[in-house]
Amino acid sequence: MECEWRAAIDRPTLEYRARVMQMIRTFLSSRGVLEVDVPALGRHAVTDPHIDSIATGGFSTEGFLQSSPEFYMKRLLASGSGDIFSLGKAFRAGETGPRHNVEFTLLEWYRVAWDEHQLMAELADLVTHLWPEVGSLTLSYGEAFEQHLQINPHTASLAQLRLMAVAQGAERWHDESRANCLDVLFSLCVEPLLPRGLVFLYDYPACQAALSQLYQNREGQQVSRRFEVYLNNLELANGYFELTDAIEQRRRFDDDLAVRIASDKPPVAQDERLLQALEAGLPSCAGVALGVDRLIMQLLEIPTIDLTMPFNWARR
Amino acid sequence: MANYSTNEFRSGLKVMLEKEPCSILENEFVKPGKGQAFSRVKLRNLKTGRVLEKTFKSGESLEAADVMDTDMQYLYNDGDFWYFMEPETFEQHQADEKAVGEASQWLREQDVCVVTLYNGAPLSVTPPNHVDLEIVETDPGLRGDTATGGTKPAILSTGAVIKVPLFLEQNEVVRVDTRTGEYLGRAKD
Numbered sequence: 001m002e003c004e005w006r007a008a009i010d011r012p013t014l015e016y017r018a019r020v021m022q023m024i025r026t027f028l029s030s031r032g033v034l035e036v037d038v039p040a041l042g043r044h045a046v047t048d049p050h051i052d053s054i055a056t057g058g059f060s061t062e063g064f065l066q067s068s069p070e071f072y073m074k075r076l077l078a079s080g081s082g083d084i085f086s087l088g089k090a091f092r093a094g095e096t097g098p099r100h101n102v103e104f105t106l107l108e109w110y111r112v113a114w115d116e117h118q119l120m121a122e123l124a125d126l127v128t129h130l131w132p133e134v135g136s137l138t139l140s141y142g143e144a145f146e147q148h149l150q151i152n153p154h155t156a157s158l159a160q161l162r163l164m165a166v167a168q169g170a171e172r173w174h175d176e177s178r179a180n181c182l183d184v185l186f187s188l189c190v191e192p193l194l195p196r197g198l199v200f201l202y203d204y205p206a207c208q209a210a211l212s213q214l215y216q217n218r219e220g221q222q223v224s225r226r227f228e229v230y231l232n233n234l235e236l237a238n239g240y241f242e243l244t245d246a247i248e249q250r251r252r253f254d255d256d257l258a259v260r261i262a263s264d265k266p267p268v269a270q271d272e273r274l275l276q277a278l279e280a281g282l283p284s285c286a287g288v289a290l291g292v293d294r295l296i297m298q299l300l301e302i303p304t305i306d307l308t309m310p311f312n313w314a315r316r
Numbered sequence: 317m318a319n320y321s322t323n324e325f326r327s328g329l330k331v332m333l334e335k336e337p338c339s340i341l342e343n344e345f346v347k348p349g350k351g352q353a354f355s356r357v358k359l360r361n362l363k364t365g366r367v368l369e370k371t372f373k374s375g376e377s378l379e380a381a382d383v384m385d386t387d388m389q390y391l392y393n394d395g396d397f398w399y400f401m402e403p404e405t406f407e408q409h410q411a412d413e414k415a416v417g418e419a420s421q422w423l424r425e426q427d428v429c430v431v432t433l434y435n436g437a438p439l440s441v442t443p444p445n446h447v448d449l450e451i452v453e454t455d456p457g458l459r460g461d462t463a464t465g466g467t468k469p470a471i472l473s474t475g476a477v478i479k480v481p482l483f484l485e486q487n488e489v490v491r492v493d494t495r496t497g498e499y500l501g502r503a504k505d
Contacts (some may be wrong), residue, residue, distance in 0.1 A: 048350060050347075050350060050351055050352050050353065051350070094323070094353070094374070095345075095347055095353070096345070097344070097345030097346075097347070098344075098345070099345075100345060100347060165371075168371060169368070169369050169370040169371045170354075170370070170371035170372075171370070172372070172373065172376065173371070173373075176373075179351070179352075180351070180352045180373075183348050183351035183352050184352070184354060184371060186348070187346050187348055187351075187354075188346075188356070188371070208350065208351070210350050228349075235348060235349055238349050238350060
């Protein structure tokens with residue numbers, strides 16, 4: 001207690017952290033991806049029903065600390081930037097725990113004219129560059145889900161998913177949405193049983209498309225071109241073959257807002273400048289965001305995220 | 317009673333779950349990047365001792381349980397009930413067999429125990445971690461045998477049966493860990 005002024009990590013950890021950041025920059029720069037700086041304090045918040053942005057105010061600074069650089073990066077892409085990456089801070093209200101810190105370091109990058117599978121391969125290269133011995137496995141979300149829960153997440157009925165969620169001790173889940181039921185089942189029954197090393201899961205459920213495009217997979221199921229990356233059972237990155245259609249984007253914003261209102265969350269104004277950028281033309285691209293603190297957790301086998309950064313949420 | 321929201325859940329908090337008083341053992345924050353945040357909570361039912369695992373959406377709340385841990389002096393047992401007294405107010409409480417449970421074998425008159433009250437009535441009794449009790453029955457001691465590490469059963473004044481080293485005699489007072497039932501040593505007076 002008496003040492004709360006002190007940094008939480010020692011010099012070797014600081015050095016390692018600095019080296020990881022340096023290696024990320026060198027890796028992406030050498031592949032022609034340009035580092036960009038975008039505002040951390042933006043005009044708008046994201047509409048995601050489950051991400052709460054921190055509002056600022058006073059002295060004419062009304063705005064929101066950004067939960068990711070995504071919207072600014074898409075405006076850059078629509079402005080003709082070409083391939084870009086951002087390595088900076090992101091903020092999410094209320095997220096503290098062994099794997100969460102309200103302020104965290106996010107690496108996000110976009111590849112023009114690539115699809116999500118090409119980007120997954122590049123992410124595997126990056127992590128392998130930092131950790132040469134790491135193994136890697138790629139499978140669809142549906143395969144992983146079915147392996148551990150014996151049902152197909154895309155075709156199972158909502159009633160069945162609710163029953164299974166309730167059986168996991170989530171009694172009040174009996175009237176939850178499909179997306180929430182899938183989340184609780186995945187987090188409790190699949191994630192802890194994923195193999196160690198890097199695991200890529202693609203073709204996420206359509207109801208969890210977020211900002212990715214939808215398509216019909218080989219089995220004729222409507223799925224999203226979203227992927228998640230796990231490293232030693234820890235969620236590390238989330239990527240999309242990006243939605244570029246402004247009309248569909250506006251519809252997704254509206255859907256998000258409806259969910260926010262239904263769950264008594266404050267409504268969020270839609271980012272009109274992002275929509276204008278999409279209307280002007282976002283090039284076909286894939287993008288991914290990776291939690292750098294979590295990557296360091298796994299590289300150094302640090303059990304909790306607060307010990308990867310000098311001044312964590314409790315010590316700030 | 318007050319309500320506690322998931323972000324106030326911490327170990328030791330007493331809450332009502334399905335109309336039963338429970339104590340929170342662990343609370344894990346789970347949040348998929350794009351998904352619903354929830355709390356994976358381990359609770360102990362204070363009536364049955366059973367441990368449960370439940371999942372709550374972040375922001376859900378549970379009613380606080382009117383459960384209080386109070387230091388009380390153990391007075392006596394009349395065959396049906398065990399009587400305890402609050403040292404400040406001299407108020408007496410009677411605890412039944414269900415509340416006292418395993419603790420009964422460690423209760424020595426005058427000792428201060430933790431009595432957990434639920435809506436004012438004893439729900440459970442926790443004896444002191446260490447108690448000094450007299451051996452009332454054991455095989456005769458093997459003089460000088462302090463090295464072999466052998467043990468023998470001994471009946472204590474409260475009726476508890478524990479394992480003690482071979483050299484101990486009847487009427488000696490020993491210190492016992494009530495959480496494990498292990499012999500710790502001769503009592504030092």
